[in-house]
Amino acid sequence: MRYQPVIGLEVHVQLLTDTKIFCGCSTTFGAEPNSHTCPVCLGMPGALPVLNKKVVEFAIKAGLSTNCSITPRSIFARKNYFYPDLPKGYQISQFEDPICQWGWLDIKIEGQDEPKRIHITRIHMEEDAGKLVHGELSGPGDGSGVDLNRACTPLLEVVSEPDIRSSDEAVSYLKQLHQIVTWLGICDGNMEEGSFRCDANVSVMPVGSDTFGTRAEIKNVNSFKFVKQAIDYEIQRQIDLIEDGGTIVQETRLFDPNSGTTRSMRSKEEAHDYRYFPDPDLVPLVISEEWVESTRKGLPELPEQRQQRFMTDLGLPLYDAEVLTASRAQADYFEAGVAAGGNAKAVGNWIMGEITRSLNDSGASIEACPVTPAQLAELLKLIDNGTISGKIAKTVFEGMFRTGKDAAAIVEEQGLVQVSDSSAIEGIIDEIMAANAGQVEEYRGGKEKVFGFFVGQVMRASKGKANPSVVNELLLNKLKG
Amino acid sequence: MKISVANVEHIARLARLELSQSEKELFAGQMDAILGYVDKLKELNTDNIIPTSHAVPMENAFRDDIVHPSIGLEKALANAPDRAGSFFAVPKVIE
């Protein structure tokens, strides 16, 4: 029998606010354990939550950018369960009436022209739990340590419909969502630190069936690669189990990145009963149409719109437009380069080529690129007006990247101005022809391939500064005798 | 009987309470009486009634995203029954 996987994703997006969702403690990562805490996030008796307005603004932005409806009146609920990293014994979340509902993303799938629409059930706001540390402590023997710095950090949970049918679709959806939240500047997107993390609900059913199978929830998948691995493993596990006559049980499974497998988390003694109810410490959140509209007006141009514009207005091919809009910073860099007078296609090529390569090597982000977009445009101008060759330009760029200096300064310093003067070049050609009489004979005997050898020699002798088209022209004349 | 000892045991587990056998029996009886009394609410038709969470109408209480000083590690941990360095220490977690 053939099987159809059915996948839904729950993504937790940690928001880039300065303070926690319900108190004024800092959200800075990596501080001394429990140093970023107060009565509210410690769950002290008598402490009360007050909602960070920026979290609401970020949630509206995320909702509008994923085609959601913004709920005019939404409420917070308590999700009750006991765990040492959950100070109050409940998590403040949203259950009924979340802030965003009924959205969608159109994802691109390799080898298919038409995008596929993945529906988003809801986006809700909630607080994160703290961190439980095992086996790293000197004090409590075989016990655990609780660090509440992360407790009460703002999260959005983005829940998709079970519209996803393969691990590739899942990854494509995740990448697009990741791009949107980082593009909006509401999340740093750091998956290793857990700023963008994903749980996957996976089930399989016979092809042609319209009844979903029993699903397993896979937790702890914190990279795109692991998402694919975890889902593929889980699909195969479920198919094998069914084929062997077994039954899938609804359970939570943990992905183990070392083995690439999922394993059952021993189900808790009692079934989960979170006893959700409206949090009486918080008041309803009413979002007016004006608020939604003013947020909409303040939204940046989204990746897809920008791609479209790069293609129609600047004449970029689809591939270039997609790559250049991979991040908002990169697209901004590109546009600034064009605005400074650079040719769009050339600016794009340089970003996708030299700049990306140099940034990767140095580990810097494009925001911190030592070569500014205006400097890049200036460099391109030197190529266009023949001051330097495209090849020398790469050397110039290296210098610019290393020192932050302008292209003209590097050219000047290193004497890299292109030599187009035919008499100087002729001199070099004559010398080389004299030194390589055998190859001259070969060429004249009809072996035209040797032409490349002579170009290389001339360029080397001129330290790359000879104008290649002048070299070509002169060499051709001289070799023909 | 609405509430059996088995119900009481289930609820106690959810609430993380450990009850003695006599407490379980006592609570079963008392909760049964109270829930029996509470059943009088069923006399009322509430089909089109909106539930009230707060009697005084209120909405939109916010704070600005401005950092306030935390209370500090020592104050945070001052009441901890057990600590290990900067952490609250708890016995091992058995799932």
Place this chain on the structure above:
Amino acid sequence: MNIFDMTIHELHAALKGKQLSSMEATGAMLERIEALEPQIGSYITVTREQALEAAGAADKKIAEGNCDILTGIPLALKDIFLTEGIRTTCGSRILDNFIPPYSATSWEKLRDRGAVLLGKLNQDEFAMGSSSESSAYGTTRNPWNTSCIPGGSSGGSASAVAARQAIATLGTDTGGSIRQPASHCGCVGLKPTYGRVSRYGVIAYASSLDQVGPLTIDVEDCATMLEAVAGYDPKDSTSVNTPVPDYSANLKQGVKGLKIGLPKEYFIDGLDPDVQQAMTAAIETYRRLGAEFVDISLPHTDYAVATYYLIATAEASSNLARYDGVRFGHRADADALLGMYTKSRSEGFGAEVKRRIMLGTYALSSGYYDAYYVKAQKVRTLIMNDFIRSFAEVDVMLTPVAPTPAFKIGEKINDPLQMYLSDIFTIPVNLAGTCAMSLPAGFSAAGLPIGVQLIGKPFGEETILRAGYAFEQATEWHTRKAAI
């Protein structure tokens, strides 16, 4: 000059006139506390040293000419208010060693005006009770008859005022916990409108019902205390941002033409004859003062207790989940986490608290949520609407506070439902979120105080204080003192 006869206003005049120092007043109070505690048990913690230090500071301020109405006045707080650096137990063993790292907003407001804290008052554990018998720190006794309960849950707050172990106190009221003990102990107790006073730093029992309020010797003191603690607090999302009126300034305007509603559902067969008698006399007094009476109906009154015990216990079951032995409070020895949780909580909580956690957990649990919790919230709407409808016709309502005077210690301890039903007249006010005040209005044949309740419109504290003041001027019940 006997400080034990003094109201806030009288003591303030004496302090300002330099006839008395705060040190002397505070010292005398501390002595009286010590003398009477074996009989009454109002306090869980007496903060002698801090009190004397604060009194000294107050005297200095007064000498400098800064004598606010509360400067140097010795007050006490129910042990539900967090007081930084001072043990706060909420009447529970689970918080036996809890020293809060911060203070309740309401206490900060009093402290900032120079008030002196004598100590922390006994109460039912986590404010769950109507008799102050559920405290882990012993039962408080009624100063008028020490074999009787003082009422609850703010029993210590009422008994301390009645026994003059504090000039005034703060309590909290979730289903009558200020008004019922005030009635049983012969003092004035006011539950403000929900949102009028910050709940920040007040240990939560049922968050949608809890409200802070004063217990005082007379109405004027009540107005002063309310003025001091009322107002918007950005740390409490449910506190309301409307200006606090000058309650004291408007006390003396009388009740001529005031429309007082008498809800027929509050005059039930089971009403104690002495309570009935006090009500009749109170109606007569108001009539004489020029008020008009209107018969009204609050038809869903009979459903209030059931509604309350679902909503309050559900919220409590969640509010009390934080007492898990991880960050503060009692922790039992256990090898593994689950055992640590269940043992710590079972050792730390008393029977009434466990019972309510169990009830509330049940009401929220899967399969019962709609039938119990949501149903109760809907009936709450009906109860609220009863008040809205009636307040279109009347300015205030006059009712009994409790069906009987204070009952005997131990009388209802084994029958929780009977205990719950004794809150029938106070609970609807919390569900409707509005304000109400208990006023001394007579005594039973056995010599126990009886209060009547004035219920006001939401944010109508000014009106009930004015009506209460007029009543007080026409009667002398509030001037009687327990012979202790």
